Amino acid sequence: MLGHAAVDVLARDFEVHATVRDPDRARRLGLDVPLHALDGAGPDAPATLDVILAATGAEAVVNCVGLVKQLEEASRPVPAITLNALFPHQAAEVCAARGARLIHVSTDCVFSGDLAPPDRYGEDDLPDCRDLYGRSKLLGEVVEDGLTLRTSIIGWELERASGLLEWLAGQAGGTIRGFANAWFSGLTTRALAAVIGELIADHPTLTGLYQVSTEPISKLDLVTRLDRALGLDCTIEPAAEPRVNRALDSTRFRAETGIEIPSWDEMIDDYATHTRPGRAT
Template sequence: MRVLVTGSTGMLGHVACAVLGERFEVFGTCRREFPSGLESFLSPGRCYVNCDGGNIERLRKAVEDCRPAAVVNCIGVVKQKPEAQDAVQTIRINSLLPHEIAVECDRVGAKLIQISTDCVFSGTRGGYTEDSVPDATDLYGRSKLLGEVTRTPHLTLRTSIIGPQLHGETGLLAWFVNNRTSPVQGYVNAVFSGLTTYTLARIIADIVEKAPGLTGLYHVASTPVSKYDLLRSIAAAAGWDVDILRFEDFYCDRSLDGRAFGKATGLVVPNWVEMIRELMEKGLTHDTSFQGQAHSHYGWNGIVGQGVDQEHPGKP
């Protein structure tokens, strides 16, 4: 079975190529030329290059040529990047592109799996279900909401992720690793229910293999955790002695209720202790990985996060 991962150089994309590649014939798209490091996850001969998210014609040709059973769309403008302030670009990539890819999927008989975010919610109360009314007021959250594709046979998964990147050192985990020798702020009232990229990629593979008829909108969530407790878990698993300061003067709870997804699929999301342990077993938080040395059988060489504030990654 063929699966096409669009945005295969991104934080979720390259991990998805590796994980799905264990079960399927995986192809990918790259924004520019084939980058160094990606060969550990995807064969250069299976990558459609120069497929920028703003060039729908290139992406259409990739889908038409590949003719996959499923397309996993990992292309997106994330709120940590400067281009997230560009409304035209953000709306084009986050809002319009998923629907354009879905149209091409219809033409070749493929299923689109669109990755959305908990940021469609403001975070004023948490425990959001699929029936909760999205109330984001920022450009990023609204643009991702507009990009959700829920018509049959397509599927949108709302979630939040942390994990490795091929290039760059931005996000919660990279911030924590780089600052762990000094006291760091742990946000006690900043709560989310995210997954590691490895866990989400495995769930996507399970959907493709075991639940191909799943369609609509679902929340994929772990047990809610505060950023304070998450940092403590990471430090404990890594054996780091870090002074994590309790910071209570900020509130944001974007935790999702994932029970509907579990009921529909029978899939169980592991808890954070298990997910962090799994990342540690792959060597993702060792100092050597930050120095650019591949430290696992996947060749992953860095650990960074997504779905957190750029100026202070400890915030959501």
Template sequence: MKILIVGTTGMLGYSLFTNLSDHDGYEVFGTVRNILGKEKFFEEYLDNLIFDIDVNDFSRLKSAIETIKPDVVINCIGLIKQHDISKRHINAIEINSLLPHKIAQVCDGVSAKLIHFSTDCVFSGKEGKYIETDIPDATDIYGKSKCLGEVNYGGHLTLRTSIIGHELNTSVSLIDWFLTQNNKVNGFSKAVFSGLPTCYIANILIKYILPNKQLNGLFHLSVDSIDKYSLLKLISKVYGKGIEVIKSEHLVIDRSLDSSYLRNKTGLNTIDWPELINCMYADYLKRYCK
């Protein structure tokens, strides 16, 4: 199976690119603008990188897809909520809303399947345990733009999920931010999360998603929910960090997703949180400590 990862230097893209590349049976390519300052992470994979791909010049991405003719395109490009640019309407709409549909259109022309990742942030977090038929009720531009970008037609697949993992050279996301802290941080015991490590998403793709060529539409991808206080305590323990996590009930939000639909369709079984964090830590030592 020939796979093209769009956005290979991002947190999700790098993890999927490297984990899938290391799996027998897949020929994996990845698009990047450049890898300046990140060369050490790609030493084993340089021959399969496609350089100078900037989604602001869509013609180059279109050409790459048409040249490679992959069986599957996995879109890992998206503006994340932590960056101010995701609050700029034009940028958010162009990248989060329009781009996935433009990629899907190109995929149709080469008989490729698009796997696109959406987010639990399409929901407000007032209810929790959301299923696919629940109406997205985000009020911010990030959540709305991600909702508009969901591709649930034409044999393509959108997975709504939330991720944790490691970045390349930055510390914006939860895990890398936490690991840079000293002494103590707040852990929100009323903030409920059901996402999963990026490396474990790669495992799920390999075992359950990619072999299931008929799987299409919109599905929630989640594990058992956990609150952010318990999550940070567990990460601190597994990573051997002496960071004190102080329980706080200040933030109340539950964007947990119910993935029963995907589980019934694929037979998906997931591991518990201690195993998930151990999986993430092992992947961290292998791929990021260079």
């Protein structure tokens, strides 16, 4: 989900190479940058990444590899731990040896969501996730040898249809529930990619763990705005359950970088003007 958006946004200002499992398939889906085969779950992933860095001379590596919570594989220990926990640290070691900077993306799901709104989780709050996905992502956070951005995202997927936008688009004209007490402070994939671009260009020495968020929004408000912007004409029924608040506090990130995070209206308007990748709208 994030990878193809990062390629699209970052290629405007940088020379971008992308790693994918199947370069031929990725080209057919519209990825128009140099592609390199890499399977983050494979035993040869670190060695393959090292060869790619040696060949390209890359100065920065953005790790968008990971199993998202909606996928069945994320509930199985071997793939979840390999991709979400082990590979980021393997990539960090390879990058350090090659003098490249690693930017890794983590998730708000390291927290349980039991926090009462309007409070938000800070970097110093103890992660208290109870599921394999959250724990695997927590273990994958790279702090010493790179930059980890803890955040959450929505966006069009390149091929699969497991995310919020694909699900919502599939309900066009129908009736859906909107969760009034589920709070979200993430970014669209395009907005996060733009933030990463600013970090690469203007903050080359920033390392450690930082949370990146926008103003919290309820899932009810979010799907209502998306429905309107995308012209889906859904009937949205408010639902009081579930109650979950994974809103993140990004005060430290904003203060140290000066990067402005777009509002939800800005991010949604941007998505409404972009075609779904790999297919027609």
